[in-house]
Amino acid sequence: MTIAESSAVAAELRRARRKRRVASIHWIDALYQVYITGLVSVVVVVLLSGAIGDGKVSPAGIADIEAHGPAAAGLLVAIAVFFGLRSGSRGGPLALERPDVRHVLLSPVDRGVALRGPAWRQLRFLLAASAAVGAAVGQLVVRRLPGNALEWIVFGALFGVTLVGLGYGCALLASGLNVKHWVASLIGGVLVAWSVGDLVGRLPLSPFTVVGHIAVWPLEPDWLAILGVLLGVVLVVLGMRWVSGISLEAAERRTALVGQMRFAVTLQDLRTVLVLRRQLSQEHPRSKPWIRAARRTPKYPVWHRGVRSFARWPFSRIVRALLMATIAGLCMRAVWNGTTPLVVVAGMALWIAALDAAEPLGQEVDHPGRTDTFPLPRGQIFVLHLPILFVISVLVGLLGAAVAVAPVGSSVPVGPGIFVGVMAGILAACGAAISVIQGAPDPVDTLSMVTPEIAGTRTVIRTAMPPAIAILGLMPLLAARASEQGAGDPPPLPAAMNVAIPLLFVVVLVGGYVRFRDEIRTWMAEASEQMSPSKAVERQREERLAAEQREAEALAESKRVAKEAEAGKSASQGAKARQKPKPKPSVSPPPEGVRGGTSAKPIGRKRDQK
């Protein structure tokens, strides 16, 4: 089949399917999505505007931006390239439909023709989005930095487009050339490390710093930066050229998982996202554990199960935990030296590591049918999983602390450093436990029917709370730093310990939530049902019907007794005269609100019958 024929067949199908898709669009839903997207965009821009402020940056600040801005922007490009390479090595960046892989890519149609269409569409969207974001950032920056507004907007957009072009081009190339995952990670990691080294002034000029000059062009034009744009174009063109080399195995695995992952993201189901991401990167537990299991029957089976899971951690997960510990440690050092916002990065890094450690707990949550067969309440099983989670997370925290207290340069003192490592590890474990336990939100509950503004706030709280708890674990570090910088009374370690007391209260609360989560949810569901007006009407109706039923039974019983008495009267009138009268059948009082008083005469019966 010629390329022209391939192209015609693929285009024909695309047209037919697009026509059908457009016909099936629910326009009210589409407009609602546009409304939500617009609302979120406005909120983000307003928040960013508030964060950036309107005050002009001092000359010293401008000099600082000129000196470090390109390297910082270059680091962003390096990170985009890193993620692009990794995505490409796993069959990305395209997420094709599974039938396309099976029917189109296995047919004699030219694969380049079949894949370039989706690739261009994806790139077009990413370029438009990145240009819009870049232009918006340029518009915000112009309030504080000197220069022409139009220039900032144009070069902001150009930087966004270049960043996406380089990242996407690398992804396409890695995919088309079937670059191994570890090779992609290594190359990307070296490039990021180079950019970081350049930013802190320890390594020579990174190539991405040259590209980063586009972002600060209005302050300091550098024509060499245009090479970055050209490089992006070249990478995209080469990527499109070799896109046909894609591995169908990786593409098919990706098609199956990416769709599910997107769906899980829309449901804010972090647990599912994590599981799917592991499947996507083929991160499977080791078939041979690092440590062999003891043959004797375990005394504490839940703990034993947690240890066995830990013993099967794949190498990549161990590397990730070490990397997260290192990042947390470096951030702790930076926080100690005055860069307070990095507590967020440190907390997030430890939380990510703790999510890996929460895998045994996650497995229990994933299979409620299994836990229901155990002779223990689910909450009790969940709580029994916490000690192993805490131990592993504290180990990661201590590794981070080791990096923070390492006697190189300006380090955190040993005492507060180790204490912070332990507390941060415990709180990160708490955050991870909540992430895993809370699962996906119920598709139908009371709050799902409220306005998007309220539901959105709830979603933000659900999403932000677990990492926020992990970040709280770094508060002792801030207290110790304040003590060190202040009067030193109390000294740093006791100051850190003082802050830890309320944090321990948080730990107890989290433990309680894990133990009684099912009961809390049941109670909330019942309370919500009680509050529902339609449910109240239904309940009243059921109560009324029950009362009527009881009344009918009592009436039948009294008739029967009267009949028996009538029959017996004629048979043994003399003897019966000596007998005690039978007690009246007891009639239970009707519930309030159904009938008036206790009279046997029905009130409102005719109305009820209507």
Place this chain on the structure above:
Amino acid sequence: MSAQPPALVAKDLTKTYDDLVALQPMSITVPSGQSMALIGHNGSGKSTFLRMVAGLLDASGGEIEIAGFELSDVEARATTSFLPDDPVLYDDLSLREHAEYISKLHGGDGWDDYAESLCVRLGLEERIDDLPSRFSRGLRQKTAIVLALVRPFSLLLVDEPFVGLDQPGKLVLLELLAEVHAEGAATLVATHDPTYVERVDRSIALRDGEVIFDGKASVDEVLHLVGG
């Protein structure tokens, strides 16, 4: 006149997943027009082998040639038809549109009498304009059979074909396999049905990714090799 190249040549074909070996180095040649059964326990490597030959799995080592072409060549794809055990279908195309599209992708004319006759034989004539996404498992499997046969091929790879099929459907599929074999196509069928080996020229038994038998087999031999 030159002899026809073998329908399939696999040399030292192997597949590993980290520390797990799914298929030991395997070398087989399937002459043009031969019918062959792949038998073995669950996890013995049958599906892995078929998917590698279809191009859906990357081989960890070894080479595959189809009708004298490299697996990555367009000609190899034009020659090979794969009927999987998990039917993969578009949600928004009817059975007729599926068949039309796939036929055209392979240079055919689209929906034709043969496609219609396949649907009739498989009992799908009433469902031709329905969406397969609403079909039951068995009907989806029958749809996949139509799609595998509606296009030209000289090598048919079939993975667990009888899963989900009712008895009439199974009989029709057996007839169709016999017909395509009679028309000169080579067929490779991975199955757990021991009786199928009596219908084919050659059987290969796999155990833990290794070939343990290669030749004409009887039902008793199959039961002995892979158990009842």
